[in-house]
Amino acid sequence: MSVTPSVPQRGAWPRSRLAVFLTVLGPGLVVMLADTDVGSVITAAQSGAQWGYQLLSLQLLLIPILYVVQELTVRLGIFTGRGHGELIRDTFGGGWAWVSVAGLAVASVGAIITEFSGVAGVGALFGVPRGWSLSLAAGFLLVVVWTGSYRRVERVAIALGLFELVFVWVAFRAPVHGAQVVQGLAHLPLRNPDYWYLVAANIGAVIMPWMVFYQQSAVADKGLRPEQYTAARWDTAVGAVLTQLIMAAVLMVTAAVLWNGHSTAPLNTVGQIAQALTPTLGETLGRTVFGLGILGAAMVAAIVVALAAAWGFGEVTGYKHSLEQYPAEAPWFYTVFSAGVIGGALVVAFVPDLVALSIGVEVMNALLLPLVLGFLVALARRALPPQHRLRGAYFGVVIAVVVLTAGLGVYGGLSSLI
DSSP, X not given: OOOOOOOOOOOOOOOSHHHHHHHHOSHHHHHHHHHSOHHHHHHHHHHHHHHTTTTHHHHHHHHHHHHHHHHHHHHHHHHHOOOHHHHHHHXXXXXXXXXXXXXXXXXXXHHHHHHHHHHHHHHHHTTOOHHHHHHHHHHHHHHHHHHOOHHHHHHHHHHHXXXXXXXXXXXXXXXXXXXXXXXXXXXXXXXXXXXXXXXXXXXXXXXXXXXXXXXXXXXXXXXXXXXXXXXXXXXXXXXXXXXXXXHHHHHHHHXXXXXXXXXXXXXXXXXXXXXXXXXXXXXXXXXXXXXXXHHHHHHHHHHHHHHHHHHHHHHHXXXXXXXXXXXXXSHHHHHHHHXXXXXXXXXXXXXXXGGGGHHHHHHHHHHTHHHHHHHHHHHHHHTSOGGGSOOHHHHHHHHHHHHHHHHHHHHHHHGGGO
């Protein structure tokens, strides 16, 4: 089944390649910065603290895998002009659309709680009461989305997410020893179920259900056109490299500071992770830098996750779902977004120390991969115009990537039960 593109026309676009890229830049970069959310940072920190550099190679391997997956969302969004949930509904029927959005709901609940746990944790580092930090964060997110167009929300999200680059700066200052890095890359404890559990957590921290929904819907909502496809792919590629460099940086910092050749105690709070920066930067600067990085990660991810849920449910139910529409024009869209933000903040306000659930949330994402990636590949084979469908050698590459990634994620996630 092919779907006629319905991308809105927004006037003439700049002709130079750089200008086109800068105009297109956004959906891929935003979703990738959100990918390095609080749960991902905690997972990377735990990986470095418990296994040193033995999970560093996985971070690098996930760059092309992440690109392959998210490039399909770009292709679907541009050449159909429709969001992920809407396309599943139109291609496979309402029942399958509700199955997909149910998976999105489960992943979004876990993610939004994790983001606000990070906000509360940073507030605690500086003596800010949990109620105040959560209220300020939630209020800021509501104002940004309720009063802004898609482009304004995108710019704010990018500005927040770029604070995560402080982790890369810290990695350059950490006491990383090359010999230990090489040894960690060469010796992988493949028979240890605890290692495989963190493999699953890292895969789930990089490929998440809400990312697929968000980027495809954002591409459609931004109104990107077929002639901008190449620039949109570069947007995704740059974001994929950037997010994994941040993950690798967090892992290397905690490995250099906390790992001593054997497993250490789990890192369950943002305060414990912040202490990893103290030997390198000093207590005050270390807490400040870490706080900026975590807040940036939490806020951009909260925007993306809540918007992904609002778009997903709107696409399946048919209610109006665009940031280009005012709240009075799309009340259910803004209500779902607000419910996600306010609900996440309230849960974290009344239930203590939910940061410890972060790794479990990422493992849950890994267990959802067969469903998420299965729908993505099926759409790329059936819903795209014939000339843009997956075919030939690249189709084989995509199938191999999907099967391997989903298989490793499920195996690792269930490793503790085997």
